Structure formats: C-alpha cells, structure tokens
Amino acid sequence: MTVQDDSRENELIQLFNLERPVNLSRSGTDAILTLNELKITFELKSTTKTSVTTVRDFGPEHIKKWRGKHWLFGFYEKGGKILKYCLYASPKMMAPWISEKSDYVGSDYKLAQLIPELISISLLYEIVGEKEVYTLEDAQSLQKRQYTIQEYRNKMDLESGYSPEGMLSILKDRCKYLIERGSTLNNPHIPASYFEGWERITTNHAQRLRELVTETIQENT
Structure with a gap:
C-alpha cells in the first residue's frame, strides 16, 4: 500500500469510527466495526476515479477473504486529498462481482x-x-x-x-x-457502472454506516 493509500484508509477509519485489527498484517481485514457486540469486518478501498482497483494478483485467496466481508469505498478528488463521497456495500451487494471474477480464474485453478x-x-x-x-x-x-x-x-x-x-x-x-x-487476474477493476444507484454517504458517516449495516443484518435474520 502506498503512503497516500494508507493515509486515505486511515481517514476512512476515523470518519466512520472503525477500529484497526490487532494484527493487521495477518488478519486479512482492513477495519472492524463493533455493533451491538458484533465484530463486523470491512474491506476498505479508495480511488480518485469512478472505478475502483482491487489487488495486483487476484486469486482464490482473495475470493475466500472477501466473501462475507462488508466494504467501504472512498471516492476522492483527482489530487487524492479531498474526499467527495463514500459508498457502503454489504456482502450481498459485492457477491455478483466476486462470483464473476471467481468464475474467470476458476478453471485455471482447477488445472493447478x-x-x-x-x-x-x-x-x-x-x-x-x-x-x-x-x-x-x-x-x-x-x-x-x-x-x-x-x-x-x-x-x-x-x-x-x-x-x-x-x-x-x-x-x-x-x-x-x-x-x-x-492464473491470477491482474488488478481487476470494479467499474463505475457497478455502483449505479448506490447511496452516497456524504454526512454523518459513522451513524449512517451503522444504520446500513443494521439493515443488512436484519435482512439476513
């Protein structure tokens, strides 16, 4: 992660009142939201474009890591310092994109x-x-x-x-x-079209995130 990416990630953590995992390098989790004694794991991504880049060498370990995770996306001005808006994605919202990429590399990994x-x-x-x-x-x-x-x-x-x-x-x-x-997929992007119709969070970030996560949990119970 570059210094700039790290700075933006820290900004998202503070803005949404999240926590860092105790062992960040081994946990595979960027941040944690504590909600009614539940520990909700998050993947954080930031971008200066309308699409989002993910990882250099996408493979089965990322599929395993990302399924079940909640996501936060920070969209910044071109210079990378001014946050324009954020998007929240539940595991269900990200599932189609993850499944599509899983299918893309699946046959290669079966060969392996x-x-x-x-x-x-x-x-x-x-x-x-x-x-x-x-x-x-x-x-x-x-x-x-x-x-x-x-x-x-x-x-x-x-x-x-x-x-x-x-x-x-x-x-x-x-x-x-x-x-x-x-067989890895190099830096798959999440296109801007994937985010169409999603709610943009621009104010009351921490409160709104907790409301959205609560709605997600209630839908799955």
Missing part, C-alpha cells in the same frame, strides 16, 4: 489442482535425471525459493536427502505453483 497429479516418476527423471537419492541442491533447483530451508529439510524422506518419490512431491508442488502464478 489436477495437472500436478498426472506427473509421473518417468517425467521427474526427464527433468532432473534418475538418482536413488537427491540432494538439497537438487530440490532447490526445482522449487527455487518457494520453500524455506526448514521446509526443504522437513520434506527430506531419507537421512541424506530425498527419494524419487520425495522429489516427485516437490515437482508436483512446483507445477501447482507455476500454474497458479499464471
């Missing part, structure tokens, strides 16, 4: 699950040569920096290294990683 299991020992031998015992260096030549040293050591199934079956498992992981890496 299925194709590695088709890799055989003979294919392993074609790639790294045939050995009775493979070394740590052999394994690192396959999976590069995708494992930590400890993970490499944990995967050793022989005292001095890896059996062909152990290396096959690493090769499958590598194949899965490469397919998933190529």
Whole structure:
C-alpha cells in the first residue's frame, strides 16, 4: 500500500469510527466495526476515479477473504486529498462481482489442482535425471525459493536427502505453483457502472454506516 493509500484508509477509519485489527498484517481485514457486540469486518478501498482497483494478483485467496466481508469505498478528488463521497456495500451487494471474477480464474485453478497429479516418476527423471537419492541442491533447483530451508529439510524422506518419490512431491508442488502464478487476474477493476444507484454517504458517516449495516443484518435474520 502506498503512503497516500494508507493515509486515505486511515481517514476512512476515523470518519466512520472503525477500529484497526490487532494484527493487521495477518488478519486479512482492513477495519472492524463493533455493533451491538458484533465484530463486523470491512474491506476498505479508495480511488480518485469512478472505478475502483482491487489487488495486483487476484486469486482464490482473495475470493475466500472477501466473501462475507462488508466494504467501504472512498471516492476522492483527482489530487487524492479531498474526499467527495463514500459508498457502503454489504456482502450481498459485492457477491455478483466476486462470483464473476471467481468464475474467470476458476478453471485455471482447477488445472493447478489436477495437472500436478498426472506427473509421473518417468517425467521427474526427464527433468532432473534418475538418482536413488537427491540432494538439497537438487530440490532447490526445482522449487527455487518457494520453500524455506526448514521446509526443504522437513520434506527430506531419507537421512541424506530425498527419494524419487520425495522429489516427485516437490515437482508436483512446483507445477501447482507455476500454474497458479499464471492464473491470477491482474488488478481487476470494479467499474463505475457497478455502483449505479448506490447511496452516497456524504454526512454523518459513522451513524449512517451503522444504520446500513443494521439493515443488512436484519435482512439476513
């Protein structure tokens, strides 16, 4: 997140009287609204345009993270310092967009699950040569920096290294990683048309948000 994005996010948190998660980097949640002892998780986005950018490498982890979340969008003047208006979105309101993007990458991620299991020992031998015992260096030549040293050591199934079956498992992981890496959607936008007809919040931000969230909860009970 850039300094400017971080500043705008902090402004939204203060304006709507939200809280930061205790462990922001691990929680996957930008902000929390406490409402009648409920903890409502929020995704925050800001923009200087009429559309909204999301993330660089959109994939299944974002789908899992965003489903069920509430959203706040801050729309700023071109310079990025003056807030024009905000939009609130319930999980139901965001569901069509998330589902559309999920469908877009879905088949690629199915390939990432299925194709590695088709890799055989003979294919392993074609790639790294045939050995009775493979070394740590052999394994690192396959999976590069995708494992930590400890993970490499944990995967050793022989005292001095890896059996062909152990290396096959690493090769499958590598194949899965490469397919998933190529399957992400780069920075999908939420178009301006998606927000048509949504209420613009320009005053009494904290109060109005709580009213809208309360309405959402009541609709789902």
